[in-house]
Amino acid sequence: MEPTIDPEAAIAACVRSFYDQARQDALLGPVFNHMIRDWDSHLALVQNFWSRALLGTKRYDSSPFLSHANLPIEPEHFVRWLELFAATAKASLPPELAEKACAKANHMAESFKAGLFPFVDAQGRPSRQPG
Secondary structure, eight states: OOOOOOHHHHHHHHHHHHHHHHHHOTTTHHHHHHHOSOHHHHHHHHHHHHHHHHHOOSSOOSOHHHHHTTSSOOHHHHHHHHHHHHHHHHHHSOHHHHHHHHHHHHHHHHHHHHHHOOEEOTTSOEESSOO
16 A cells, blocks of 8 residues: 655645755756745745645735746746756656646746746847847
């Protein structure tokens, strides 16, 4: 008989593991370490977000886009975030939750990029400003 996995505990472990790695990451670390001052509150907030997204709880009622709108991030940050998030989710969550989390993360990344970089520059790259 396979042991029952507490989904809330798995989400908490996933969030902690992701941020432990992201804070050390060459691309993501400088953004996270500069912008987040209260890590305990941030981890609790992100856990609540994923609990709502994956389990349908009601502990998160904000807009994640607004929290990210003014961050010093570029399209390449999303590529790295998705790589690290997918690896962490697959290692930390039961398979069905990992699949759901990765689908949500991909959707969020595409939505955020569309909102943050609505223009294209002269070289054809996504931009915050008209080309």
